[in-house]
Amino acid sequence: MALVELTLAPLPAHVRTARLVAVAAARRAGLDDGLLDELRLAIGEAASRAVALHARHAQDVPVRITVADEPGGLTVTVTDQGPAAGPVPDDPAGDMLEAVDDEGDVADPDVALAVLSGLVDDCAVDAGPGWTTVTLRWPLAADVAPGATSVARA
Amino acid sequence: MDLSLSTRTEGERTVVVVGGEIDVYTAPKLREQLIDLVSSGQYHLVVDMEGVEFLDSTGLGVLVGGLKRVRAHEGSLRLVCTQERILKIFRITGLTKVFPIHASVEEAVAATD
Structure with a gap:
Protein backbone atom coordinates (compact mmCIF):
# COMPACT_ATOMS: atom_id res chain seq x y z
CA MET A 1 0.00 0.00 0.00
CA ALA A 2 1.20 3.48 -0.75
CA LEU A 3 2.28 5.35 2.34
CA VAL A 4 1.75 8.68 0.64
CA GLU A 5 0.06 9.69 -2.60
CA LEU A 6 0.44 13.22 -3.82
CA THR A 7 -1.23 15.02 -6.68
CA LEU A 8 0.73 18.20 -7.23
CA ALA A 9 -0.39 21.19 -9.21
CA PRO A 10 2.48 21.55 -11.68
CA LEU A 11 3.92 24.69 -10.09
CA PRO A 12 7.65 25.06 -9.48
CA ALA A 13 7.12 25.92 -5.80
CA HIS A 14 5.55 22.50 -5.20
CA VAL A 15 8.69 20.64 -6.17
CA ARG A 16 9.94 21.55 -2.72
CA THR A 17 6.66 20.31 -1.24
CA ALA A 18 7.26 16.97 -2.93
CA ARG A 19 10.81 16.77 -1.55
CA LEU A 20 9.70 17.52 2.00
CA VAL A 21 6.82 15.04 1.96
CA ALA A 22 8.80 12.24 0.33
CA VAL A 23 11.72 12.62 2.73
CA ALA A 24 9.38 12.66 5.73
CA ALA A 25 7.59 9.52 4.51
CA ALA A 26 10.87 7.74 3.74
CA ARG A 27 12.33 8.57 7.14
CA ARG A 28 9.19 7.34 8.81
CA ALA A 29 9.38 4.10 6.76
CA GLY A 30 12.86 3.49 8.11
CA LEU A 31 15.05 4.43 5.15
CA ASP A 32 18.66 4.63 6.25
CA ASP A 33 19.74 8.18 7.09
CA GLY A 34 22.58 7.87 4.60
CA LEU A 35 20.09 7.36 1.78
CA LEU A 36 17.72 10.19 2.70
CA ASP A 37 19.88 12.78 0.98
CA GLU A 38 19.99 10.70 -2.20
CA LEU A 39 16.23 10.31 -2.05
CA GLY A 44 13.50 16.69 -6.44
CA GLU A 45 14.97 15.87 -9.83
CA ALA A 46 12.05 13.67 -10.88
CA ALA A 47 9.42 16.14 -9.64
CA SER A 48 11.24 19.06 -11.24
CA ARG A 49 11.35 17.22 -14.55
CA ALA A 50 7.63 16.39 -14.38
CA VAL A 51 6.57 19.90 -13.37
CA ALA A 52 8.63 21.44 -16.18
CA LEU A 53 7.02 19.06 -18.69
CA HIS A 54 3.51 19.83 -17.45
CA ALA A 55 4.20 23.56 -17.63
CA ARG A 56 4.77 23.08 -21.35
CA HIS A 57 2.34 20.31 -22.22
CA ALA A 58 -0.29 19.72 -19.52
CA GLN A 59 -0.71 22.84 -17.38
CA ASP A 60 -4.01 21.84 -15.81
CA VAL A 61 -3.05 18.27 -15.03
CA PRO A 62 -1.46 17.32 -11.71
CA VAL A 63 1.80 15.44 -11.37
CA ARG A 64 1.32 12.20 -9.41
CA ILE A 65 3.79 10.96 -6.83
CA THR A 66 3.57 7.90 -4.61
CA VAL A 67 5.81 6.68 -1.82
CA ALA A 68 5.20 3.02 -0.95
CA ASP A 69 6.66 0.54 1.46
CA GLU A 70 6.92 -2.61 -0.66
CA PRO A 71 8.66 -5.99 -0.27
CA GLY A 72 11.36 -4.79 -2.66
CA GLY A 73 12.03 -1.72 -0.54
CA LEU A 74 10.89 1.85 -0.47
CA THR A 75 9.39 2.66 -3.85
CA VAL A 76 8.82 6.18 -5.14
CA THR A 77 6.99 6.80 -8.40
CA VAL A 78 6.64 10.10 -10.24
CA MET A 96 23.20 20.81 -22.36
CA LEU A 97 25.85 22.86 -24.13
CA GLU A 98 23.91 22.35 -27.35
CA ALA A 99 20.41 22.78 -25.99
CA VAL A 100 20.52 25.58 -23.44
CA ASP A 101 19.42 28.76 -25.15
CA ASP A 102 20.14 32.34 -24.18
CA GLU A 103 16.52 33.05 -23.32
CA GLY A 104 15.33 30.35 -21.04
CA ASP A 105 18.05 27.92 -20.03
CA VAL A 106 15.38 25.30 -20.42
CA ALA A 107 16.55 22.14 -18.73
CA ASP A 108 16.42 19.12 -20.96
CA PRO A 109 14.07 16.52 -19.40
CA ASP A 110 16.38 13.80 -20.66
CA VAL A 111 19.24 15.31 -18.66
CA ALA A 112 17.09 14.83 -15.57
CA LEU A 113 16.80 11.13 -16.49
CA ALA A 114 20.57 10.91 -16.76
CA VAL A 115 20.93 12.43 -13.28
CA LEU A 116 18.34 10.02 -11.88
CA SER A 117 19.85 6.91 -13.39
CA GLY A 118 23.31 7.97 -12.22
CA LEU A 119 22.12 8.83 -8.75
CA VAL A 120 19.86 5.90 -7.89
CA ASP A 121 20.99 2.30 -8.39
CA ASP A 122 17.43 1.06 -8.89
CA CYS A 123 15.83 3.51 -11.30
CA ALA A 124 13.33 2.50 -13.98
CA VAL A 125 11.61 4.62 -16.59
CA ASP A 126 8.37 3.45 -18.21
CA ALA A 127 6.78 5.57 -20.87
CA GLY A 128 3.93 5.49 -23.32
CA PRO A 129 2.21 8.02 -25.53
CA GLY A 130 1.54 11.02 -23.28
CA TRP A 131 2.93 9.68 -20.02
CA THR A 132 6.13 8.71 -18.26
CA THR A 133 6.59 7.04 -14.88
CA VAL A 134 9.93 7.17 -13.11
CA THR A 135 10.23 4.48 -10.44
CA LEU A 136 12.95 4.75 -7.82
CA ARG A 137 13.68 2.06 -5.21
CA TRP A 138 15.83 1.94 -2.13
CA PRO A 139 16.36 -1.00 0.21
CA LEU A 140 14.85 -0.77 3.66
CA ALA A 141 16.77 -2.21 6.56
CA ALA A 142 15.12 -5.59 7.26
CA ASP A 143 15.21 -5.15 11.01
CA VAL A 144 13.34 -1.87 11.01
CA ALA A 145 9.60 -2.30 11.18
CA PRO A 146 7.60 0.31 9.28
CA GLY A 147 6.23 2.86 11.66
CA ALA A 148 8.63 1.81 14.42
CA THR A 149 11.08 4.61 13.74
CA SER A 150 11.22 7.82 15.67
CA VAL A 151 8.84 10.58 14.75
CA ALA A 152 9.84 12.25 11.49
CA ARG A 153 11.89 15.36 12.05
CA ALA A 154 10.97 17.03 8.77
CA MET B 1 15.29 27.20 2.65
CA ASP B 2 15.13 29.56 -0.28
CA LEU B 3 17.96 30.66 -2.53
CA SER B 4 20.35 33.34 -1.31
CA LEU B 5 22.65 35.28 -3.62
CA SER B 6 25.34 37.85 -3.01
CA THR B 7 28.17 39.16 -5.15
CA ARG B 8 31.53 40.75 -4.49
CA THR B 9 34.50 41.71 -6.60
CA GLU B 10 37.89 40.11 -6.17
CA GLY B 11 40.43 41.57 -8.56
CA GLU B 12 39.12 41.06 -12.07
CA ARG B 13 36.64 38.44 -11.00
CA THR B 14 33.15 38.64 -9.62
CA VAL B 15 32.35 36.10 -6.94
CA VAL B 16 28.71 35.00 -6.73
CA VAL B 17 27.99 33.35 -3.40
CA VAL B 18 25.02 31.00 -3.69
CA GLY B 19 23.26 29.47 -0.71
CA GLY B 20 20.21 27.30 -0.18
CA GLU B 21 18.33 25.35 -2.81
CA ILE B 22 18.71 25.65 -6.57
CA ASP B 23 15.69 24.00 -8.13
CA VAL B 24 13.05 24.66 -10.78
CA TYR B 25 11.51 27.28 -8.46
CA THR B 26 14.61 29.25 -7.51
CA ALA B 27 16.81 28.76 -10.58
CA PRO B 28 15.30 31.78 -12.41
CA LYS B 29 16.75 34.07 -9.68
CA LEU B 30 20.23 32.68 -10.28
CA ARG B 31 19.78 33.01 -14.03
CA GLU B 32 18.78 36.67 -13.68
CA GLN B 33 21.80 37.32 -11.48
CA LEU B 34 24.18 35.80 -14.03
CA ILE B 35 22.50 37.68 -16.90
CA ASP B 36 22.76 40.96 -14.96
CA LEU B 37 26.46 40.45 -14.30
CA VAL B 38 27.23 39.69 -17.94
CA SER B 39 25.07 42.61 -19.07
CA SER B 40 27.09 44.93 -16.84
CA GLY B 41 30.35 43.72 -18.37
CA GLN B 42 31.50 41.23 -15.75
CA TYR B 43 32.70 38.25 -17.74
CA HIS B 44 34.95 36.45 -15.25
CA LEU B 45 32.73 34.81 -12.70
CA VAL B 46 33.34 32.53 -9.75
CA VAL B 47 30.22 30.83 -8.42
CA ASP B 48 30.73 29.74 -4.83
CA MET B 49 28.45 26.73 -4.27
CA GLU B 50 29.67 25.80 -0.79
CA GLY B 51 26.41 26.97 0.79
CA VAL B 52 24.19 25.11 -1.69
CA GLU B 53 22.03 22.47 -0.04
CA PHE B 54 20.20 21.21 -3.09
CA LEU B 55 20.87 21.27 -6.82
CA ASP B 56 18.91 19.70 -9.65
CA SER B 57 19.38 19.68 -13.41
CA THR B 58 17.42 22.93 -13.73
CA GLY B 59 20.23 24.57 -11.76
CA LEU B 60 22.80 22.83 -13.94
CA GLY B 61 21.03 24.27 -16.98
CA VAL B 62 21.32 27.79 -15.55
CA LEU B 63 25.04 27.35 -14.83
CA VAL B 64 25.63 26.02 -18.34
CA GLY B 65 23.66 28.98 -19.69
CA GLY B 66 25.89 31.31 -17.66
CA LEU B 67 28.99 29.61 -19.00
CA LYS B 68 27.81 30.11 -22.57
CA ARG B 69 27.12 33.78 -21.91
CA VAL B 70 30.55 34.53 -20.47
CA ARG B 71 32.26 32.49 -23.18
CA ALA B 72 30.55 34.68 -25.76
CA HIS B 73 32.66 37.51 -24.26
CA GLU B 74 35.78 35.38 -23.86
CA GLY B 75 35.08 35.21 -20.16
CA SER B 76 35.15 32.38 -17.66
CA LEU B 77 32.88 30.72 -15.12
CA ARG B 78 34.55 28.80 -12.33
CA LEU B 79 32.80 26.89 -9.59
CA VAL B 80 33.79 26.43 -5.98
CA CYS B 81 32.45 23.21 -4.50
CA THR B 82 33.76 20.55 -2.14
CA GLN B 83 30.42 18.98 -1.20
CA GLU B 84 30.36 15.40 -2.40
CA ARG B 85 26.57 15.28 -2.95
CA ILE B 86 26.71 18.33 -5.23
CA LEU B 87 29.89 17.19 -7.02
CA LYS B 88 28.18 13.88 -7.75
CA ILE B 89 25.56 15.65 -9.86
CA PHE B 90 28.31 17.33 -11.89
CA ARG B 91 30.11 14.02 -12.35
CA ILE B 92 26.99 12.10 -13.41
CA THR B 93 26.24 14.62 -16.13
CA GLY B 94 29.85 14.98 -17.32
CA LEU B 95 29.90 18.66 -16.37
CA THR B 96 33.11 18.19 -14.37
CA LYS B 97 34.77 18.27 -17.80
CA VAL B 98 33.00 21.51 -18.70
CA PHE B 99 33.42 23.61 -15.54
CA PRO B 100 36.67 24.21 -13.69
CA ILE B 101 35.76 23.21 -10.12
CA HIS B 102 37.87 24.54 -7.26
CA ALA B 103 38.19 23.75 -3.58
CA SER B 104 38.15 27.40 -2.46
CA VAL B 105 37.33 30.88 -3.70
CA GLU B 106 41.00 31.83 -3.24
CA GLU B 107 42.04 29.00 -5.57
CA ALA B 108 39.41 29.96 -8.16
CA VAL B 109 40.35 33.64 -8.08
CA ALA B 110 44.04 32.80 -8.46
CA ALA B 111 43.46 30.43 -11.39
CA THR B 112 44.74 31.34 -14.83
CA ASP B 113 42.15 31.37 -17.60
Whole structure:
Protein backbone atom coordinates (compact mmCIF):
# COMPACT_ATOMS: atom_id res chain seq x y z
CA MET A 1 0.00 0.00 0.00
CA ALA A 2 1.20 3.48 -0.75
CA LEU A 3 2.28 5.35 2.34
CA VAL A 4 1.75 8.68 0.64
CA GLU A 5 0.06 9.69 -2.60
CA LEU A 6 0.44 13.22 -3.82
CA THR A 7 -1.23 15.02 -6.68
CA LEU A 8 0.73 18.20 -7.23
CA ALA A 9 -0.39 21.19 -9.21
CA PRO A 10 2.48 21.55 -11.68
CA LEU A 11 3.92 24.69 -10.09
CA PRO A 12 7.65 25.06 -9.48
CA ALA A 13 7.12 25.92 -5.80
CA HIS A 14 5.55 22.50 -5.20
CA VAL A 15 8.69 20.64 -6.17
CA ARG A 16 9.94 21.55 -2.72
CA THR A 17 6.66 20.31 -1.24
CA ALA A 18 7.26 16.97 -2.93
CA ARG A 19 10.81 16.77 -1.55
CA LEU A 20 9.70 17.52 2.00
CA VAL A 21 6.82 15.04 1.96
CA ALA A 22 8.80 12.24 0.33
CA VAL A 23 11.72 12.62 2.73
CA ALA A 24 9.38 12.66 5.73
CA ALA A 25 7.59 9.52 4.51
CA ALA A 26 10.87 7.74 3.74
CA ARG A 27 12.33 8.57 7.14
CA ARG A 28 9.19 7.34 8.81
CA ALA A 29 9.38 4.10 6.76
CA GLY A 30 12.86 3.49 8.11
CA LEU A 31 15.05 4.43 5.15
CA ASP A 32 18.66 4.63 6.25
CA ASP A 33 19.74 8.18 7.09
CA GLY A 34 22.58 7.87 4.60
CA LEU A 35 20.09 7.36 1.78
CA LEU A 36 17.72 10.19 2.70
CA ASP A 37 19.88 12.78 0.98
CA GLU A 38 19.99 10.70 -2.20
CA LEU A 39 16.23 10.31 -2.05
CA ARG A 40 15.81 14.06 -1.61
CA LEU A 41 17.97 14.80 -4.65
CA ALA A 42 16.22 12.13 -6.72
CA ILE A 43 12.64 13.03 -5.85
CA GLY A 44 13.50 16.69 -6.44
CA GLU A 45 14.97 15.87 -9.83
CA ALA A 46 12.05 13.67 -10.88
CA ALA A 47 9.42 16.14 -9.64
CA SER A 48 11.24 19.06 -11.24
CA ARG A 49 11.35 17.22 -14.55
CA ALA A 50 7.63 16.39 -14.38
CA VAL A 51 6.57 19.90 -13.37
CA ALA A 52 8.63 21.44 -16.18
CA LEU A 53 7.02 19.06 -18.69
CA HIS A 54 3.51 19.83 -17.45
CA ALA A 55 4.20 23.56 -17.63
CA ARG A 56 4.77 23.08 -21.35
CA HIS A 57 2.34 20.31 -22.22
CA ALA A 58 -0.29 19.72 -19.52
CA GLN A 59 -0.71 22.84 -17.38
CA ASP A 60 -4.01 21.84 -15.81
CA VAL A 61 -3.05 18.27 -15.03
CA PRO A 62 -1.46 17.32 -11.71
CA VAL A 63 1.80 15.44 -11.37
CA ARG A 64 1.32 12.20 -9.41
CA ILE A 65 3.79 10.96 -6.83
CA THR A 66 3.57 7.90 -4.61
CA VAL A 67 5.81 6.68 -1.82
CA ALA A 68 5.20 3.02 -0.95
CA ASP A 69 6.66 0.54 1.46
CA GLU A 70 6.92 -2.61 -0.66
CA PRO A 71 8.66 -5.99 -0.27
CA GLY A 72 11.36 -4.79 -2.66
CA GLY A 73 12.03 -1.72 -0.54
CA LEU A 74 10.89 1.85 -0.47
CA THR A 75 9.39 2.66 -3.85
CA VAL A 76 8.82 6.18 -5.14
CA THR A 77 6.99 6.80 -8.40
CA VAL A 78 6.64 10.10 -10.24
CA THR A 79 4.21 10.12 -13.14
CA ASP A 80 3.88 12.95 -15.62
CA GLN A 81 1.68 13.42 -18.64
CA GLY A 82 4.18 15.04 -20.94
CA PRO A 83 5.56 13.42 -24.07
CA ALA A 84 7.00 9.96 -23.49
CA ALA A 85 10.54 10.06 -22.14
CA GLY A 86 13.30 9.43 -24.62
CA PRO A 87 16.36 7.30 -23.97
CA VAL A 88 18.77 8.35 -21.24
CA PRO A 89 21.38 10.50 -22.99
CA ASP A 90 24.97 9.25 -23.24
CA ASP A 91 26.47 12.74 -23.08
CA PRO A 92 24.27 15.00 -20.94
CA ALA A 93 26.92 17.73 -20.68
CA GLY A 94 27.25 17.89 -24.46
CA ASP A 95 23.48 17.95 -24.85
CA MET A 96 23.20 20.81 -22.36
CA LEU A 97 25.85 22.86 -24.13
CA GLU A 98 23.91 22.35 -27.35
CA ALA A 99 20.41 22.78 -25.99
CA VAL A 100 20.52 25.58 -23.44
CA ASP A 101 19.42 28.76 -25.15
CA ASP A 102 20.14 32.34 -24.18
CA GLU A 103 16.52 33.05 -23.32
CA GLY A 104 15.33 30.35 -21.04
CA ASP A 105 18.05 27.92 -20.03
CA VAL A 106 15.38 25.30 -20.42
CA ALA A 107 16.55 22.14 -18.73
CA ASP A 108 16.42 19.12 -20.96
CA PRO A 109 14.07 16.52 -19.40
CA ASP A 110 16.38 13.80 -20.66
CA VAL A 111 19.24 15.31 -18.66
CA ALA A 112 17.09 14.83 -15.57
CA LEU A 113 16.80 11.13 -16.49
CA ALA A 114 20.57 10.91 -16.76
CA VAL A 115 20.93 12.43 -13.28
CA LEU A 116 18.34 10.02 -11.88
CA SER A 117 19.85 6.91 -13.39
CA GLY A 118 23.31 7.97 -12.22
CA LEU A 119 22.12 8.83 -8.75
CA VAL A 120 19.86 5.90 -7.89
CA ASP A 121 20.99 2.30 -8.39
CA ASP A 122 17.43 1.06 -8.89
CA CYS A 123 15.83 3.51 -11.30
CA ALA A 124 13.33 2.50 -13.98
CA VAL A 125 11.61 4.62 -16.59
CA ASP A 126 8.37 3.45 -18.21
CA ALA A 127 6.78 5.57 -20.87
CA GLY A 128 3.93 5.49 -23.32
CA PRO A 129 2.21 8.02 -25.53
CA GLY A 130 1.54 11.02 -23.28
CA TRP A 131 2.93 9.68 -20.02
CA THR A 132 6.13 8.71 -18.26
CA THR A 133 6.59 7.04 -14.88
CA VAL A 134 9.93 7.17 -13.11
CA THR A 135 10.23 4.48 -10.44
CA LEU A 136 12.95 4.75 -7.82
CA ARG A 137 13.68 2.06 -5.21
CA TRP A 138 15.83 1.94 -2.13
CA PRO A 139 16.36 -1.00 0.21
CA LEU A 140 14.85 -0.77 3.66
CA ALA A 141 16.77 -2.21 6.56
CA ALA A 142 15.12 -5.59 7.26
CA ASP A 143 15.21 -5.15 11.01
CA VAL A 144 13.34 -1.87 11.01
CA ALA A 145 9.60 -2.30 11.18
CA PRO A 146 7.60 0.31 9.28
CA GLY A 147 6.23 2.86 11.66
CA ALA A 148 8.63 1.81 14.42
CA THR A 149 11.08 4.61 13.74
CA SER A 150 11.22 7.82 15.67
CA VAL A 151 8.84 10.58 14.75
CA ALA A 152 9.84 12.25 11.49
CA ARG A 153 11.89 15.36 12.05
CA ALA A 154 10.97 17.03 8.77
CA MET B 1 15.29 27.20 2.65
CA ASP B 2 15.13 29.56 -0.28
CA LEU B 3 17.96 30.66 -2.53
CA SER B 4 20.35 33.34 -1.31
CA LEU B 5 22.65 35.28 -3.62
CA SER B 6 25.34 37.85 -3.01
CA THR B 7 28.17 39.16 -5.15
CA ARG B 8 31.53 40.75 -4.49
CA THR B 9 34.50 41.71 -6.60
CA GLU B 10 37.89 40.11 -6.17
CA GLY B 11 40.43 41.57 -8.56
CA GLU B 12 39.12 41.06 -12.07
CA ARG B 13 36.64 38.44 -11.00
CA THR B 14 33.15 38.64 -9.62
CA VAL B 15 32.35 36.10 -6.94
CA VAL B 16 28.71 35.00 -6.73
CA VAL B 17 27.99 33.35 -3.40
CA VAL B 18 25.02 31.00 -3.69
CA GLY B 19 23.26 29.47 -0.71
CA GLY B 20 20.21 27.30 -0.18
CA GLU B 21 18.33 25.35 -2.81
CA ILE B 22 18.71 25.65 -6.57
CA ASP B 23 15.69 24.00 -8.13
CA VAL B 24 13.05 24.66 -10.78
CA TYR B 25 11.51 27.28 -8.46
CA THR B 26 14.61 29.25 -7.51
CA ALA B 27 16.81 28.76 -10.58
CA PRO B 28 15.30 31.78 -12.41
CA LYS B 29 16.75 34.07 -9.68
CA LEU B 30 20.23 32.68 -10.28
CA ARG B 31 19.78 33.01 -14.03
CA GLU B 32 18.78 36.67 -13.68
CA GLN B 33 21.80 37.32 -11.48
CA LEU B 34 24.18 35.80 -14.03
CA ILE B 35 22.50 37.68 -16.90
CA ASP B 36 22.76 40.96 -14.96
CA LEU B 37 26.46 40.45 -14.30
CA VAL B 38 27.23 39.69 -17.94
CA SER B 39 25.07 42.61 -19.07
CA SER B 40 27.09 44.93 -16.84
CA GLY B 41 30.35 43.72 -18.37
CA GLN B 42 31.50 41.23 -15.75
CA TYR B 43 32.70 38.25 -17.74
CA HIS B 44 34.95 36.45 -15.25
CA LEU B 45 32.73 34.81 -12.70
CA VAL B 46 33.34 32.53 -9.75
CA VAL B 47 30.22 30.83 -8.42
CA ASP B 48 30.73 29.74 -4.83
CA MET B 49 28.45 26.73 -4.27
CA GLU B 50 29.67 25.80 -0.79
CA GLY B 51 26.41 26.97 0.79
CA VAL B 52 24.19 25.11 -1.69
CA GLU B 53 22.03 22.47 -0.04
CA PHE B 54 20.20 21.21 -3.09
CA LEU B 55 20.87 21.27 -6.82
CA ASP B 56 18.91 19.70 -9.65
CA SER B 57 19.38 19.68 -13.41
CA THR B 58 17.42 22.93 -13.73
CA GLY B 59 20.23 24.57 -11.76
CA LEU B 60 22.80 22.83 -13.94
CA GLY B 61 21.03 24.27 -16.98
CA VAL B 62 21.32 27.79 -15.55
CA LEU B 63 25.04 27.35 -14.83
CA VAL B 64 25.63 26.02 -18.34
CA GLY B 65 23.66 28.98 -19.69
CA GLY B 66 25.89 31.31 -17.66
CA LEU B 67 28.99 29.61 -19.00
CA LYS B 68 27.81 30.11 -22.57
CA ARG B 69 27.12 33.78 -21.91
CA VAL B 70 30.55 34.53 -20.47
CA ARG B 71 32.26 32.49 -23.18
CA ALA B 72 30.55 34.68 -25.76
CA HIS B 73 32.66 37.51 -24.26
CA GLU B 74 35.78 35.38 -23.86
CA GLY B 75 35.08 35.21 -20.16
CA SER B 76 35.15 32.38 -17.66
CA LEU B 77 32.88 30.72 -15.12
CA ARG B 78 34.55 28.80 -12.33
CA LEU B 79 32.80 26.89 -9.59
CA VAL B 80 33.79 26.43 -5.98
CA CYS B 81 32.45 23.21 -4.50
CA THR B 82 33.76 20.55 -2.14
CA GLN B 83 30.42 18.98 -1.20
CA GLU B 84 30.36 15.40 -2.40
CA ARG B 85 26.57 15.28 -2.95
CA ILE B 86 26.71 18.33 -5.23
CA LEU B 87 29.89 17.19 -7.02
CA LYS B 88 28.18 13.88 -7.75
CA ILE B 89 25.56 15.65 -9.86
CA PHE B 90 28.31 17.33 -11.89
CA ARG B 91 30.11 14.02 -12.35
CA ILE B 92 26.99 12.10 -13.41
CA THR B 93 26.24 14.62 -16.13
CA GLY B 94 29.85 14.98 -17.32
CA LEU B 95 29.90 18.66 -16.37
CA THR B 96 33.11 18.19 -14.37
CA LYS B 97 34.77 18.27 -17.80
CA VAL B 98 33.00 21.51 -18.70
CA PHE B 99 33.42 23.61 -15.54
CA PRO B 100 36.67 24.21 -13.69
CA ILE B 101 35.76 23.21 -10.12
CA HIS B 102 37.87 24.54 -7.26
CA ALA B 103 38.19 23.75 -3.58
CA SER B 104 38.15 27.40 -2.46
CA VAL B 105 37.33 30.88 -3.70
CA GLU B 106 41.00 31.83 -3.24
CA GLU B 107 42.04 29.00 -5.57
CA ALA B 108 39.41 29.96 -8.16
CA VAL B 109 40.35 33.64 -8.08
CA ALA B 110 44.04 32.80 -8.46
CA ALA B 111 43.46 30.43 -11.39
CA THR B 112 44.74 31.34 -14.83
CA ASP B 113 42.15 31.37 -17.60
